[in-house]
Amino acid sequence: MNDKPVPRGYGGALLDRFMAWSNGLPPETCNYTVTPVKIPLEGEEDVELLADLYQPVTKDNEPAAGTILVQCIYGRNLLLALTLRPFPSRGYNVLLVSTRGTFGSGGKSDPARTDRADGPRVIGIKKSVPLLDAAKAQLGDKASWLYEWMTRPGWDTDDFYEPMKQYKALETTKAAILLPTGWQDLFINDTLGQYQRLSERGCTVAMTVGPWNHLQAGGGTGVMKETLDWLDKYLAKRTAGDIRPAPVRINVTGANEWRWLPSWPPATKPLELYLDSQGRLGRKEPEKTDESSFTFDPHDPTPTLGGNLLFGGGVANDTALAKRSDVLTFTTAPLDHDIEFLGKPRIELTHSSKNSHVDLFVRLSEVNAKGVSHNITEVYKRLDPNRAPAGQPVKIELNMTDSAHRFKEGTAIRVIVAGANFPHYSYNLGSGESQATGTTLKPATHTVHLGINSGSRLVLPVSLE
Template sequence: MAGQPVKRGLAGVTLDYIGSKYVNAGPEQCSYTTQAVQIPMSDGAKLAADFYDPELPDDQEPSGLIMIQCCYGRGSGISFLNARVFAARGYRALFVSTRGTHGSEGTFSPGLNEASDSQDIVKWMRQQPWYTGTFATMGASYLGYSQWALLVDPPADCVAAVIPVGPHDQAFHAWGTGSFRLDRAPWSDMMSRGPEERGSFLERLSRLPGLNFLAPKELEKALEALPLEASLQEYFKDRAPWLFEYLKNPDIDGPYWSTRRQHAALERLDIPILLVGGWYDPFETQTLHQYKRLSERGVDVNLIVGPWNHVQGCGLRSIPEILDFFGQHLAKKGDYGRSRARIFVTGAEEWRSMPTWPPNTESKPMYLQDSAGLDSELPGEDASSASFVFDPRNPTPSIGGNQMSSSGRVDDSVYATRSDVLAFTSKPLPEDLEILGTPSVQLSHSSDPAFADLFLRLSEVDENGVSHNVTEMYKALDPKRDMSKPLHLDLQDCAHRFKAGKSIRLVIAGGSFPMFARSLGTEEDRVRSDKIVPQTHTITIAAGVSQLNLPVYSPA
C-alpha cells in the first residue's frame, strides 16, 4: 500500500535550506518527492515509512539508496538529518518507523524485533521497481542500534553503513557498570507516551535524561525516591513495561538481553563503515570498541570523534564527512579522502588525523599524595590515607560528562568543595602534556561496608582554580573483592592536551546521581530496597600504591 508521491513544498524548501546551512551540507543538487508507504512484515504487521525520491533529469540516475529505521517519528526535524538532506543531493531514502511507533503496527519492545524486521524491510525493498540492486544504512543512536541488528546477518546488497553514536549492546548501557543507568527511565517516559503527548521532535528531546529542568518534575521525584522500582512503577503505571524488565535483569549475560546485544555484527560485517562518536557521548565506549574490533578484523572502517555530546554527535557536526563517505562507497562518484581516525584533541582545540586510534603512547604515572596532591614523585611510607563518606540520602551529583543530554565539558569545580569527594590536584604543569588513549587508575581502596560504588573523573584545573572535566568512569564494586589488593580501573578514552600552567585533577567519589542508581550500602537489591547505609571509602596513599597512569603522546 502506498500513497501518491508529494512534491516538496515551499516550507520544506525553506527548512532544508536553513538546515543545510546549519550542518554545512553544501548546495542542493535537486528537489525530491515524498511517498507514504507501508511495509509488510513476515508476521503480518505493517511498518509505516516514507520513500524519498530525488527529482533528477531523465539522463541522470540516483546516487544510491539509503535505508533508515527510526523510533522517534518521521517529522520534519528528524527527517531532515536522516533523509531529506540526502534526497536533495541525489539519493533515494527509505525512512521507516520502528515497530510499534509513529504509525507502524505491532508493539514497541526496545531491541527485540529490529533484527527480523530489518531483514523483512530489505526483502520488501528488493521487490520495488525503484530498487537498483544495492543500498546503504544510516542513522544515529537507536537508529544506529537498528543497523547493528541488521548487520548481525549482513545482506549481500548492503554496501556501506554510517553509524553515529550508535550502541550495539543495550545490556552494557543499562547495567555494564554494575549499577543501573537511570537515563533509561526518562527515555522510556518519552517513548511510552501516546501521539498526543509526544509533541514535536524538540519537545521530545527536552524529555531526554540530563535536561532535568525540562523533564517532568514527577519523574525527577520518582528517581529520587526509594525503593526505586516501586517509585517508578507508581509513576509509569502500565506504560513502558520494558523498563521494568531492565530493572529485573541486572545480569547482562542473562537470557533477557541475548537478543539485545549485537556483538555478532562486529564479527560478521565486511563493508565500509563510518563510525562517529563524541568524547561526552554516553555511547563513547561502545563506539570505540566497535572501531577497535572492526580494525582488528581488517574491515574498511573510519572513525570520527569530536568534542560532542550525544545530540551533537548524532550527525549535526559530521554531515559533510557522511556525504563524502556515501559519495565514495554508495554513489561511487567521489573520494572520502580522510584518514582512518579523525580525532578532536580538547585543550589543544584542534582536529588530528591519525592512521588508527589510539596511537602509541607511553604511560606516565602520577601518585596520589597525602596533601590532596598529585605528583610524579612517590609519597613517603608514612603518607596518611584519605577518606570520605558517601551518603545515599545526599548522593554526589552528576555534573556534565557522559550523560545523555546535560553533558559535555563543564565547570566541575564544585566537586573539590564537597565532603563526599576526594580531589587530588597536581601543581601547575611546567610544559604541555598531551594524552591520547585510555587513562587508568590503580587504587588501594577499601570501603565500610563492602557494598559501594566508585566514580572517577580526570579534570583540568586552570590558573584561576576553575576545573573542567576530561574523562571519567563508574563502577559498582564487587562486595566480595579482596580489599588488600589494589583496584585497576580504566577511564574512558580521551584526547586532551594539558597546557603549561594548567593542573591535573583526579576526582574520586562514591556515586554520580542521577546518572546511575546510587549504592545503598547493603546487600539488598539497589532498585528494590529502601534501606540505606552510608559508606566510608578509604584510599591508601603510602609509597605510591595509589596512582593515576596517563597515556602520554609524543610525536617523536
C-alpha cells in the same frame, strides 16, 4: 497503499540549502519528492510500518545513486528529517521508517528485539515500494546500550535477550562502516569497541570523535559531509581514491584541534602523577605513608555533574563537586608546559573500607587559572564485596573512558574520587541487599592509602610528539 509523491517546495529548498551550507556540503544536484508509504511486513499481514520515502527527481529519470534506510523510534518530523533531506537532493533515495508501535506504525514497540527481524523485511520491500531497486545503506543505530545492560552476570543467558544481541553483527558484516561519536557521548565505549573489532577483522571502517555529547554527535562539525563522502564512495561508487587522509579523525579538547590518525588508540608513553594526603598530584611519589578518607552516605548520594549522559551532560563546571565533603580531590600545581594525552587514563588506588559494599567514581578534570574545574573523563565501578576481608587495603586499577585532551600551560590536572555519581549510576545501598528491592541504607567510609609503596597514582597516556 501509497500516496502520491509531493515535490519539495521553495521553503523546503531554502531550509535544505541552509542546512547543506552550514555543514559544508557541495551544491545540490536535483530536487526531490516525498511520498508517505505503508510497508506490510511479510508473515504479519496485520502489521504495517509507516514511512516517508524521499526520492530524487533526476535528469532524464536517471536511477537513484542508492537507497539510505533509516529505522527510527523518534518519528518522521521536520527536525529529524532535516538531517536526512540533503541526501535526496544529491541523488539518493531515503526511506525513513518508524519502527513498529511508534508514530503510527502497527504492532507493539519492542526496541532491538523486533528490529532485527523487521530490518531485512523492510529492505526487501520492492513489492510495496517498487522504486527502491538500488544498492542500500543504513544510517544510525540507537540500541547499542542494550549490550551493556545484557552483559551483566546471568542476563545474557536468557533466550529472551537472544534477538537483542546486535553486537554479533560485528563478526559477520562486510559493509563499509563510518562511526561518528563524541568524547562525552553515552555510547562512546560501544562505538570504540565496534571500531576496534571491525579493524581487527580487516573491515573497511573509519571513525570520527568530536567534543560532543550524544545528541551533538550526529550533527557535529564535518559529520554530514563525511557521511556524504562515504556514501558517494562506497554506495554510489562515484568517487575513486581515498576520501580521508586517515581512518580516524579526533578532536583534541583543551586545544580544540582536529587531528587525523591511522588508528585508535595511538602509541603513547605513560606519565605518572602521584596522589598525596595534602590533596596534591605530582610527579614525585610521597616519601612517607599516609592516607585520606571520606564517608559516602547513601541518604545523600554524591550528585552527577556533567559526563557521558543521553541528555544534557557533557563538559560541565564541576567545581562544586570537588568541594563536597564526600569526595577526595587531588590537584597539580599550575602546569609550566602543555601536557597532552590520547587514550585511556588509568587510576591506581590502594583502597580500603570496613563496609565491603561500596562503589568508586573517579573523574579527571581540568582546573583553569581562575580555579574553575571542568570534567574530561571518568570511570565508575561497583567493587566486589568479596575482594578482601573488610577493612583490608586492596590495589585497584581502573581505566577511564577514552579521551584526547591537552592541558595547557597554566591549567592544572585534577582527580576527584567519590563513592557515587547519582543519578547517572544507581548508588550502592551499602547493606548488601538487592539493588532492586533493598530498603536498608548504610554509609561507608572509604580510605585511599598514599605515599611510599602505596602505588596510588594517575597514569596518563601522553602523546609521543
